[in-house]
Amino acid sequence: MQTGRWRRRVDPLVTDTALACVLAVVTVVYARQSFAARYQSEGWPPFGLLAVALSLAVNLPLAVRRRAPWLVFAVSHGAFALYTAAGFQPSVNLWAPLLACYTVIAREPAGRAAWAAAVTAAAWTGSGLAAHLSPELSVAQAAIAVGVVWAFATGSRRLAQHNAQLAELTAQLEREQELRARHAITEERLRLARELHDVVAHHLSALAVQAGLADFVFTSDPAAARQAVVSIGESSRQALEEMRGLLHVLREGTGPGDADHLYRPSPGLTRLDELVERARSAGCEVSLSLSGPRRALPQGVDLCAYRIIQEALTNTIKHAGPEARVTVSLEFGTNHLAGQVTDEGGKAPAALPSSGIGLLGMRERARLYGGSLRAGPRATGGFEVVFTLPLAPLDTAGDS
Incomplete structure (x- = not known):
């Protein structure tokens, strides 16, 4: 060496x-x-x-x-x-x-x-x-000597050319690997940006509405104000829990004691009831409808459906106001999962700005898993979000 x-x-x-x-x-x-x-x-x-x-x-x-x-x-x-x-x-x-x-x-x-x-x-x-x-021997001696040199030299030239090509290919592969690594980092950043947006926007919107409600009924209905404050505490704790999970992913290294937090499962449709309850605690009238045979979903699809519904409810709280009536429907089909979140409109809060990132994030999530999403105003008033995500056929999914 x-x-x-x-x-x-x-x-x-x-x-x-x-x-x-x-x-x-x-x-x-x-x-x-x-x-x-x-x-x-x-x-x-x-x-x-x-x-x-x-x-x-x-x-x-x-x-x-x-x-x-x-x-x-x-x-x-x-x-x-x-x-x-x-x-x-x-x-x-x-x-x-x-x-x-x-x-x-x-x-x-x-x-x-x-x-x-x-x-x-x-x-x-x-x-x-x-x-x-003799002339014959002189010519033969020269031909043999130059012939041997020619054979070795051309072989050396071909080897040098081959090594140069290998070096070029190696450099090209290294550049492609660097580009793939950068692309993967960019995709991960976009994914984390969507997660941060979903977590922060949903919980802060709920906190803003609940705080406004508590302030509004503080003197006229102390019980309702107290319930709003309790809901603010619960939403804050859930927001902190999800933020900690994202921050653990962003950390460069974790100790043995952080393993439980790092590998904590992502939220999914099993926590849909909690999501609906948080929206109700913000003042919205939410009804939940499930149809079709329930089954275990792939983790990515499960998280995707949860985040789309979460963002739809967040937008409802922002733009339709706390008195809006919302319907959340989920259909477990034989080879698809269909969801719909509709509201009938209402009076929007005074100061809840929107960046427009939420709708883009929902569409990106649906496309990522081969699905589709449509979001827009309803003809009869209000707003609706309709999405479809493909699933494995029910007879090969492993659960029903």
């Missing part, structure tokens, strides 16, 4: 420089020792300063082969051609031009790489002829 990280930290220029220096030193030392032992007897010129200088010119440019592959290729092959033309023993400097050719083939398109391979093959063929090899 540590070795892999160390390799990734090493600059390629450093490794190429080290390789160029090693090749230059080995070439010069080997050539001078070989000339003294063997090449002099074969009639080659002495390996003097000119031979050393040309050998360094062949090998040292490899230090920048990744940064300027064509320049290194030209300098190395040019110096190699001069070295061969000067009559020095040609087999000494064969490998540096071959490595320069590899670099060009690995980095350039096939058309340009073919020109580099042809030049290197010609240089190797000329070196073989200068070394007194």
Whole structure:
């Protein structure tokens, strides 16, 4: 693991420089020792300063082969051609031009790489002829050497292209994951905004009406005023309970003692009677009608129906006034849940502003679960909210 990280930290220029220096030193030392032992007897010129200088010119440019592959290729092959033309023993400097050719083939398109391979093959063929090899052997030696380099270099180029594509795909996937995470956060914020609106608007509307009623009958009907104050206390406690649940969801972490609050079930139609009683305590005359076989609903659908009815009753308290008569109807069908909240209108309270978010939230909730919702004034006066939510068929729902 540590070795892999160390390799990734090493600059390629450093490794190429080290390789160029090693090749230059080995070439010069080997050539001078070989000339003294063997090449002099074969009639080659002495390996003097000119031979050393040309050998360094062949090998040292490899230090920048990744940064300027064509320049290194030209300098190395040019110096190699001069070295061969000067009559020095040609087999000494064969490998540096071959490595320069590899670099060009690995980095350039096939058309340009073919020109580099042809030049290197010609240089190797000329070196073989200068070394007194037969033309056939010289050509075969050059073809084999350049062919091996071509195979390795093209394989390296394809691998580099594949790695680049993988890196691009990885970056694209990371961007998509980030976008999905942001989208999920946005959806969660919208959901929590709807929940906060439903909780705050419903309970505060009921509190405002009940407080107004208590103030109105404080002297004329103390019993009614006391009942209104009791209702204010109950509504406040229920609002605090639901707000705590939402705030626990928003917390970054919870301790072991908070688990009960965090996983407390969301309200549903089982608490519909409490919802109706709160509306009645605000002064509305509410009648509840249920039809069809009752059954357990999915949690999301259950919460959706509860929130729609809650918002409809909240709007009634806001806009129709405490004396309005409201009818809440629920029908459990074989494959749907249908609900209707209607009021006959009344005198609206003086100061209960509306943002218009409630109707939008109800429609969003219904669409979220594949249902529909219609809300608007009635022809005979008042207002109505009608919604339908799809359910699994009754024979596969598991409860009835």
